[in-house]
Amino acid sequence: MEDRAKPGPGNVLEFRLPDLGEGLADAELVSWSVSVGDAVELNQTIAEVETAKAVVALPSPFAGRVVELLAQPGETVLVGAPLIRVQDDTAVPSGQESATNGAEVAGDAPGAGRTAVLVGYGPEGETVSRRRRPVASVATQSDSSRRPVDVAAEPDADESFAHRGAGSESPAVQSVSPDIAVSGSELPEDEAAESFSRRARPSLTTTRAAATPAARRLARELGIDLWFVAGSGPGGAVTVEDVRGAVPVSQPRTLASQSQAAPVATAPAVTDPDAGLIRPSARELRTPISGIRKRTAAAMLASARTIPQASTFVTLDCTASMELLDHLRSTKSFAELTLTPLALVAKSVLAALAEFPEINVFWDEANQEIVTKHYVNLGVAVATDRGLLVPNIKEAQSLSLRDLTREIGWLAETARSGGASPTDLRGGTFTITNVGVFGVDTGVPLVNPGEAAILCLGSIRKRPWVFRDELAIRWVTTLGISFDHRMIDGELASRFLATTASLLEDPLTLLSRI
Incomplete structure (x- = not known):
């Protein structure tokens, strides 16, 4: 195994959804095993995702303290999209904050700014650009798997699955997205078996619809219930444009034909006074395909x-x-x-x-x-x-x-x-x-x-x-x-x-x- 440089002190390390070795472009986040503020250790299970009909436990590729969770259970996350940010526990020496904020970690030397290859992960790939990813996410920066990113300088893109930082003093972020090796050609059979926990999947009782963070914020501001907004984003996620296109009560959509044909009896719509939308009646149930x-x-x-x-x-x-x-x-x-x-x-x-x-x-x-x-x-x-x-x-x-x-x-x-x-x-x-x-x-x-x-x-x-x-x-x-x-x-x-x-x-x- 080649030596990899340890991320510098004070860095915020960003873990993106890795390539699970299944030829798939996304996965559904089932549950988090950690919360903001929790300390995590190397190889500790941080989340479970479902892909290729299997529930897979994701181990953490670094140690530190959780500062942000970038996706919610039930959301479909693209390969290469950010999942979690972890703060290095090591204190930043005085006077070095400006040098590390937005700066490259450990220079341009080969292997610099990368984490070690861990249990459950194969060798780090060249990039994840071969996968379809959100257009303006943190992970789309050139050489983002090796270079820190100034979160404050990032625009709040609708397509991104990451929550953006707002302060100008945000620490440097280093994106990490090692590949998980599961096939026989990538890991021995016994190591592959150890890499994925055979555990029961928790029942999905989440009340949140799949949506991008920006869309979720806009929906809260407008008082819109995301369950009744059709998503056009990756995996059916609701985007900002979808929220803006939602129909308020004052301008309801009608199911009746605009022609002069005989009217067709339909179930009455039910008004939700809190969301300000026309809800479908109880005669129909729409379930997201995921x-x-x-x-x-x-x-x-x-x-x-x-x-x-x-x-x-x-x-x-x-x-x-x-x-x-x-x-x-x-x-x-x-x-x-x-x-x-x-x-x-x-x-x-x-x-x-x-x-x-x-x-x-x-x-x-x-x-x-x-x-x-x-x-x-x-x-x-x-x-x-x-x-x-x-x-x-x-x-x-x-x-x-x-x-x-x-x-x-x-x-x-x-x-x-x-x-x-x-x-x-x-x-x-x-x-x-x-x-x-x-x-x-x-x-x-x-x-x-x-x-x-x-x-x-x-x-x-x-x-x-x-x-x-x-x-x-x-x-x-x-x-x-x-x-x-x-x-x-x-x-x-x-x-x-x-x-x-x-x-x-x-x-x-x-x-x-x-």
Whole structure:
């Protein structure tokens, strides 16, 4: 690790939202772990942000005392936008205030004015200019990651997420925005795991709408309720122009048509005497699109637009599998595990993928290649209070049924508690979704971008079934597969699905494939 100069005494250090290594341009601030006036230590968790369907804990890249929080929980913050300012605890020697205020820290020497590489952060990037950022924010200064900024000289820009200082004696601000490394190529797996806390996400009970600080101040001055102002800024944040365009009671907007057509009955508007606005009636509820819902929508839109998809189905008698599960649950090996049909389906899918590796592929559009993967990162769709998450089991093809059972249970619990890391949610090669737990017979899921197929497991119920030429009551389920028709033909998908079904009809045949 290269030596980095420690920021000089009396400096205000500004921490900007780092590149989380996920190819995303923003993140939603979930909560602060510190308040103004608190002392923070190196690597202490200062905030949690949500991005790529995961809640990530941000450690502090320096020690000092918090002087300003530049974003509010629920706000969407751009990569490179300032998050927090911390005052160096070391006292400024007499006579040096004017020299350090607005001046460069530690000169222009290589590495000067930078903080050390910390646990949870990769090497500092060249700049964050490759990311979309607020136009007039502190972070947009040339070489701002290395040079202090005189806050008093900054204009109060509408697009900025930072609160601006007003005094002429504001100390120098040094912007710091190291990259967090989460992929295997940037940090070893064990270090990446330590870098992100697997913790439950606090419930979002904030009563504040997402807005820039300047817009929030103007709204307070005009008495406008930001919840009822449509935002046009990054992530739907309300800007100053949005606030100025809000309609007062004296000039209400009408929903009725200006034409001479017959009037349409609408719910009456409700006047808010405090805000001075026309509120929508209680018959409608508008929820900002953010967080997991925003990410899921983007992924599904990309799937529908870029992947030509087809589906096929098979209904099967899985009585033998249910009997095997009942037997295994009574054994010592599975005594402390929750063994479900999903684990046996996963094991059957892995065996079928070994026979049909053409299913475990990826369409590389840039290089015009079909990439066949000789490993399986098995995704398992999990319904959570925050939306649908798809963590995946790394190298699942090498796991036993017992290990699969344990991993599926652990991933589901972690995802529901909000502790799934970006590593858990990236790199899937094949996915299983279980709609049967909701009492649904089958479904047509969309293929996850970066994969070629997804298997759907329907409900397992006792139904009339012809067994050995006689009508009997058997356990029956339906499997469906959606696939990328650019790489997988109907014949290949049908053979793969039929093989998976046959393994569930006679699960003892799995022994010959393990």
